[in-house]
Amino acid sequence: MLYKYALIILVFAVLISCKKEDRKIAQNTSKNTIHxxxxxxxxxxxxxxxxxxxxxxxxxxxxxxxxxxxxxxxxxxxxxxxxxxxxxxxxxxxxxxxxxxxxxxxxxxxxxxxxxxxxxxxxxxxxxxxxxxxxxxxxxxxxxxxxxxxxxxxxxxxxxxxxxxxxxxxxxxxxxxxxxxxxxxxxxxxxxxxxxxxxxxxxxxxxxxxxxxxxxxxxxxxxxxxxxxxxxxxxxxxxxxxxxxxxxxxxxxxxxxxxxxxxxxxxxxxxxxxxxxxxxxxxxxxxxxxxxxxxxxxxxALTKIEVETSVDSLKTMFYTAMYHAQVAPVTFSDKNGQFRKENDEIITAENYTAYSTLSLWDTFRAEHPLLTLTAPDKVSDIINTMLAYYETKKILPVWTLYANETNTMTGYHSIPVIVEAYQKGIRDFDAEKAFEAMKTTMMQDERGLNHYKKHSYIPYNLIDESVTITLEYAYDDWCVAQMAKALGKNDDYEFFLNRSKAYQHLFDNETGFMRGKSEDGKSWNEPFDPKHSNHREQTDYTEGNAWQHSWFVPHAVDNLITLHGGNETFTNRLEQLFTESSEITGDNVSADITGLIGQYAHGNEPSHHIAYMFNHADQPWRTQYWAHHIMDTQYNTTPNGLSGNEDCGQMSAWYALSSIGLYPMNPASAEYEIGSPIFEKATIKISEEKSFIIEAENVSNKNIYIQSATLNGVDFNQTSISHKQIIEGGTLHFVMGSQPNKNWGTTNN
Known part of the structure; x- marks a missing residue:
């Protein structure tokens, strides 16, 4: 009898030990860092x-x-x-x-x-x-x-x-x-x-x-x-x-x-x-x-968005993307708040942490939008830092490295970062000062703005990369207009909204491309080859060609479609972008044109929003197809797993957001386009008490098309969702299939 009791106790102890070991293993494997x-x-x-x-x-x-x-x-x-x-x-x-x-x-x-x-x-x-x-x-x-x-x-x-x-x-x-x-x-x-x-x-x-x-x-x-x-x-x-x-x-x-x-x-x-x-x-x-x-x-940091899938490689790519998206910007102010600016002025960050390594030409597109979901406390600090850098020369940052303005790349894309934060309710910064900084920046004369103000676009014979710069200034202007509207500055709103139409001057209806235009306002830069690239000199496009840069009108996609002649022409040209031969012509082709799918170049940022434009032309299934194709072909788990420069988190942020089915095509709109989720479940942690869940029923590498959707149990038949809807918490449920449902998310429904 004693032997039986001893045996029972021994078995019970072993079971308890096994359960403890199982729990230990579960705790270890639940750490997202292992992926x-x-x-x-x-x-x-x-x-x-x-x-x-x-x-x-x-x-x-x-x-x-x-x-x-x-x-x-x-x-x-x-x-x-x-x-x-x-x-x-x-x-x-x-x-x-x-x-x-x-x-x-x-x-x-x-x-x-x-x-x-x-x-x-x-x-x-x-x-x-x-x-x-x-x-x-x-x-x-x-x-x-x-x-x-x-x-x-x-x-x-x-x-x-x-x-x-x-x-x-x-x-x-x-x-x-x-x-x-x-x-x-x-x-x-x-x-x-x-x-x-x-x-x-x-x-x-x-x-x-x-x-x-x-x-x-x-x-x-x-x-x-x-x-x-x-x-x-x-x-x-x-x-x-x-x-x-x-x-x-x-x-x-x-x-x-x-x-x-x-x-x-x-x-x-x-x-x-x-x-x-x-x-x-x-x-x-x-x-x-x-x-x-x-x-x-x-x-x-890696639990702010958690994904569920049986495919380990997808977890590795997702959590590595989330990792890379949080190594920059970098803390720059010291423990006592002090930091040095490029003019050797020592200032103190009062009630915020100062940051540097601001790769804004890249990161305004998806990295900063991702941070509004995963690290909103950092967003205001980054903006307060930008405003401190603004005081040096009364111009907002372009690309800041160790508090030095490098003036690398085009546009002033600290502006959409600020406006996006404000539109999303992240406002722990002086909004009036921020608007003053944005307006002052866009009204000065450096970096081609003098030509932009005079001609309403930048003539190609006056400055290189004129098309890219014009398109990006137009978007920055739209962002300033939205901030002016939010602050009740109606005259400023009308002024900058009107300037944000600059892209219209460069659209060539005959070819369907944005092209370099001369000072006379009539003649185009000839000869024209949309596949031609010349890296950073004697060119109308920044690190790319006409195929890649003609789509940067994220603030007025519907009007861009009208310029093309309607949905059919627009989507045919979009589709051709992805299916055209990948030949890039020229003697000094930009090394940044990588990750080619047709003429689409995922290895460089100007292409990053393009796949999501089908949503605005009544063909969301094409967005679903190409977004999935990009994820499937441009990312892997090897050291060669990125198709181009990571650029301080942008390449990874594109994947992190796209893989859960969202992408901020126009970040300052505070809206996310819906693409093709690849995980059975993704949970965005809004707070300790609140989450937003994205479910993809039947999802697989073949079931990439949305068949139907519900938001909190109610039919959801639109191709975008607002930041406000997400941070309120809830569940967005998709049913996925192997064939496109051409009625979902369209006006056909």
Missing amino acids: VDPFIGTGGHGHTYPGATVPFGMLQVTPVNGISSWDWCSGYHYSDSIAVGFSHLALSGTGIGDLADVLFMPINKEVDLSSTPLSRDSLAYKSKYNHKNEKASPGYYQVFLEDHNVNVELTTALRTAYHKYTFAKEDKQAVVIDLGFAINWDRVLKSSINIEDDYTISGYRFSKGWAANQKVFFVAKFSKPITKHHIFTDGNRIENKSSEGEKTSVQLFFDANNSSELFTKVALSSVSVENAKDNLETGDFNFDVVKNKAENTWNE
């Missing part, structure tokens, strides 16, 4: 980095290959197998390279840092690595350096990076810090290193590159005392504990006897070494605690 692969986009032309950061973090601690080339804009490319160190600032998916500042490299030998390397081949501290001994996950990166027998692990908090180096037993333990190292557009102007005590070094690095005035101050603390050091400045060995010059580097040595592990933590500031010290987290070097906290922070 993220930071290596997606590090190959091809994705230009992403695999290193450690937290959502919108100040630091991006990541490996650097040491090559200056277009596909190494982030400092890293998956095709490479050489590392020169680990930097603390990086760009995610841009088409221009900069940053890779404050380079650390652990090594197991003494090296001469006096020579000026001609290439990475002459860097004494470089090392081979193998992807088999390399890992990355949200907030964590690891690689084994073969030449130095050092295992490197990296993680980060919001403003502090953590390094863990594990050396081979009895090997020399040393770290090289090279402030003279630079890649791509970057060039160091002045740098300094100061060994403050046995555990602490500090310094600065001033450089000129894409950011014309970049000042980075840093501090680093080590877990072991520095036993010896060699400082080099401009080729000379310095005997002191501090030095400054153009190019400064140091090799630090540590005692190898007591432990094979060496830890360091690093903080930066745009303001001063003192601010960097204030940014540096206090406490010990508990690497695993910081790593786990970073992972938890990411997991929370």
Whole structure:
């Protein structure tokens, strides 16, 4: 009898243990971070980095290959197998390279840092690595350096990076810090290193590159005392504990006897070494605690939209897209709120966090709309930052890098970001000041606005890329008009609404394209080839051709359809865009024209809204088909998984939104076009108490067409949904099928 009781207790204990283990596994597998692969986009032309950061973090601690080339804009490319160190600032998916500042490299030998390397081949501290001994996950990166027998692990908090180096037993333990190292557009102007005590070094690095005035101050603390050091400045060995010059580097040595592990933590500031010290987290070097906290922070960020599907690859693509969409913009203000502007003015962000790396030509399209759903608290902060940058030259930002206005790309697309936020009820900023900034920006004379104001369009013979710039200014004007209307400024509303019709001047009814027009208002730029591309010079289009740029009228699609002659002509031309041959003509074709489906170029942003335009021409099933086709062909789970530059989250945000069946074709309208959802269920977390659920019954890779829909149980037969409807919570239920229902979402119904 006792044996029976013992057996029952044992079985019960085993069952309880199994249930606990099952729960543990379930908890682990419920973490969305396990679906993220930071290596997606590090190959091809994705230009992403695999290193450690937290959502919108100040630091991006990541490996650097040491090559200056277009596909190494982030400092890293998956095709490479050489590392020169680990930097603390990086760009995610841009088409221009900069940053890779404050380079650390652990090594197991003494090296001469006096020579000026001609290439990475002459860097004494470089090392081979193998992807088999390399890992990355949200907030964590690891690689084994073969030449130095050092295992490197990296993680980060919001403003502090953590390094863990594990050396081979009895090997020399040393770290090289090279402030003279630079890649791509970057060039160091002045740098300094100061060994403050046995555990602490500090310094600065001033450089000129894409950011014309970049000042980075840093501090680093080590877990072991520095036993010896060699400082080099401009080729000379310095005997002191501090030095400054153009190019400064140091090799630090540590005692190898007591432990094979060496830890360091690093903080930066745009303001001063003192601010960097204030940014540096206090406490010990508990690497695993910081790593786990970073992972938890990411997991929370990745639960803002949760998807359900039995297809693991779709989860990987979705959550990696959500990850990439939250690495930029980056925190720029220090812990005390201070940050440096490009004119060296130090200001304090009062009651907001300042951000930089604002790739607005790209991100206004889907990245910022995504943030209005997933991180609305960040949106107002970003706008307040834009308004602070506006004060520098009384012009709103175009493309801001380390608080420098780079003036890269066309238009003033901080404007739609501001208007979209206001229209969506995100208003923790001074709306009157924002309107003043928008109006002042669009009434000044820089970047072709003088010609735009005089002619109501930009003549092709006066400035390059005239068609793209005109179309984008027209959209910006429409956005200003909407803000004026919302604020009761009727005269301004009428003025900017009228200017927003500028696209009409450039539409050539004979060819069906937007074309360069001369000052006389009559003659077109000849000869004309809609497939012709000339990169950034002697061209009417920015990084593209007439096929790709003629559709940018997101604020007046119905009128664009009328210009084409009606729905039939419009949809035939749209369809031809996707089915035309993919030949691009010209001797200087833009490298940005990638991800081609016909003449549609998903690898560059001007194409991103086009598939959703069928919705406005009574053929929503074509939107459903092409949106699904783009998702199916332009994204995958390999390092080559992005068809073009990631561009600070835009390429990924397009996927994240499109995959749940929504896309903001005109962001400032506060409306989302409906496409083709690919998940059985997607849950947008509006608040702790409220969610908006999108269900797709019968969805599969073949069942891509919407057969019917209900919103909160009521028939839903329209091809758009408002932000207001979404944030009220509820359920949008689609029934999907393999053949188009040509009555759903059309006037035929």
